[in-house]
Amino acid sequence: MSRRILVITHEGRPEAVTAADRVSEDLRQHGIEVVRDGAAEGAELVMVLGGDGTILRAAEVARVHDVPLLGINLGHVGFLAEAEPETLPDVVARAVAEDYTVEERMTIDVVVTTPTGEERGGWAINEAAVEKSARARMVEAAIGVDGLGVSTFGCDGVVLATPTGSTAYAFSGGGPVVWPDVEALLVVPIAAHALFARPMVVGPASVLEVEVLPYGDAGAVVWCDGRRTIDAPPGSRITVCRGAHPVRLARLNEVPFSGRLVAKFDLPVQGWRGGRERP
Template identity: 80%
Template sequence: MTRRILVVTHEGRPEAVQAADRVAGALREHDIDVVRDGSPAGAELVMVLGGDGTILRAAEAAREHDVPLLGVNLGRVGFLAEAEPEGLPDVVTRAVARDYHVEERMTIDVLVTTPDGQEHGGWAINEAALEKGERARMVETTIGVDGRGLSSFGCDGIVLATPTGSTAYAFSGGGPVVWPDVEALLLVPIAAHALFAKPLVVGPGSVLEVEVLPHGDIDAVMWCDGRRRIDVPPGSHITVRRGAQPVRLARLAEMPFSGRLVAKFDLPVQGWRGRKT
């Protein structure tokens, strides 16, 4: 049976296109059918060469077909990536040998119900971010958990995130870093005018809810992973719950998440001596 790997890259970056060409050529030398920026249907792996945006774009297709995704960071942070550019030869070797393990990352399902009863759904692996539609004014909201109201405030936005997304927009908004093997949902208000507007972390079975108050008269927008837009008029109700379909990531190393944090954020660890044996 013919093996197939989908290679996805940022076509606007010459260095990424060149790297994809090299990877495709190396894979074909091992009689692997390579598809460039197409559908992952029938593929055993999606290899992504690019930054976070390219990886999130590829995750849409990979999730739909339940194919694991292997990212090589050609951007800045690349938190979802598994390797850096200098590791490309090893990535190809490991992909050919199927020498990787696959982990599942929790997603969220988003449902926006507008005042006229229309429903608009979406999903995210990082976050669903509610943002105000007008620069000069706040969006007025009420938040709730599991069907019970919790607090009301005006704000610039609200980030509803997964543990994977805790190091993305939610982190910039002051949310906690959550290890990816912790099953939880996060709610992080952005620039809220309220005494009780701290980040929340709830269990995976809970449902996060946000209402955009009708008297605020400010349209808002929901962005799923910064890519998929849902318009949110005043009076809309938003629910976010654990996603029915995870994203599968191919991993090459058993590095603990703490090591990934240190490497990606270049954290200072001088003075750490570790456990004495």
């Protein structure tokens, strides 16, 4: 049976296209069929060359067919990426040898129920961000957990995130960093006008709800991973729960998440155990 690897890149970045061409040629020399920016059906691996946005786009393709995703960072932070461009020869060799492990990252399923009862669905690996649709108005949001109301306030938005998304939009909004092996859901209000509007962390079996209160005509829009939108007019209810299908990430090294966190955010660790170098 022939082997197939899907290679996805950021076509707007010449350096990414060049790197993808080199990776594709190397894989073909090892007898592996390469598909460029197509479907993941029948592929053993999806290799992504780009930044976090490109990796999130690739996740949409890989998740459908339960194919592991291997990211090579050609962007800025690249939290979902596993390797840097200077390691491309080793990455190809490891992919050819199938020398990698696979970990599953929790996702969320998102349902927006409009006042008319229409349901609109989506999913995310990072977050569902409920944001105001009108720049000059706040969203009046009622927050619920497991069928009970928790708080109501006006805000610019509410981020409902996974542990993977805790270092993305939720982090920018003041939320905690959650290790990816911790199964949890996060609620992070954005610029809330309230005394109690602190981030919350709940269990993976909990169901989160945000009701867009029908005060005036200010509605909201739900952004799934900053890529896909669902309109939520006044009176809508947004429901978020653990996703039925995870995203699978290929891993090449066993560096703990703490090491990845320090490296990606360039955190100061001087003085730790006598100034030992970071991993």
